[in-house]
Amino acid sequence: MGTKTVDETVTAAKADDETVDATEAAEAQADAAAGDEPEEVAAEATEAAPSFVGQGAAAVVSAALGLVSLTGGWIGTVAAARETLIGQLETSSQANVATQIKAVYGDAWQTSALVAGLFAVVALIVGVVVLARPAFGAPGAPQPAWIKSVAWGGVALGVIGLLLAVLKYTDALLGLPSAG
Numbered sequence: 001m002g003t004k005t006v007d008e009t010v011t012a013a014k015a016d017d018e019t020v021d022a023t024e025a026a027e028a029q030a031d032a033a034a035g036d037e038p039e040e041v042a043a044e045a046t047e048a049a050p051s052f053v054g055q056g057a058a059a060v061v062s063a064a065l066g067l068v069s070l071t072g073g074w075i076g077t078v079a080a081a082r083e084t085l086i087g088q089l090e091t092s093s094q095a096n097v098a099t100q101i102k103a104v105y106g107d108a109w110q111t112s113a114l115v116a117g118l119f120a121v122v123a124l125i126v127g128v129v130v131l132a133r134p135a136f137g138a139p140g141a142p143q144p145a146w147i148k149s150v151a152w153g154g155v156a157l158g159v160i161g162l163l164l165a166v167l168k169y170t171d172a173l174l175g176l177p178s179a180g
Contacts, residue, residue: 052144058130059150065123066157069116069165076115083108098178106176110169117165123158127151 087103095103130151134143167173 052147055130055133055143056147056150058126059147059154062123062127062130062154063150063157064154065119065126066154066161069120069123069161070157072112072116073119076112076119079115080108080112083111101176109176113165113168117162117169120158120161120165123154123161127155127158131155 084104084107087105087107091100091103131148134141164173
């Protein structure tokens with residue numbers, strides 16, 4: 001009922017002795033390594049483990065550029081406004097309506113599509129480089145999953161942005177209205 005036999009007591013005592021021996025061995029190893037300064041040990045551990053900060057930042061940049069390729073950006077807006085102004089200056093008031101629409105709005109539309117396409121291509125390149133980086137880096141250190149996810153998101157946004165930019169540039173998507 002609650003009493004221990006002699007064999008159980010001896011077995012428990014032997015287990016306690018083995019635990020004490022293992023603890024003493026670990027302390028002896030720690031004392032042998034104590035010659036290293038704590039800062040040196042921490043620095044060695046930090047240098048050995050990759051931080052993936054650059055890859056994480058590049059993955060976020062890829063996703064941001066992909067998003068800009070879809071939504072448009074300040075650069076695309078300025079370039080389109082500049083093309084609109086140039087079209088207004090170069091088109092005479094005597095030109096027919098189709099020529100005026102093409103010069104004032106068509107060129108600006110294509111310029112906006114071109115800038116969006118450039119953002120999409122850069123997003124694709126950065127995303128693919130982030131995804132391919134582990135193949136050329138330290139093979140023993142796997143890339144964190146969140147970096148892969150964000151980089152794949154950047155690649156996907158870049159592909160969609162590039163597709164939309166091509167469709168917009170070729171007037172397959174929301175082409176200019178006809179004047180006649």
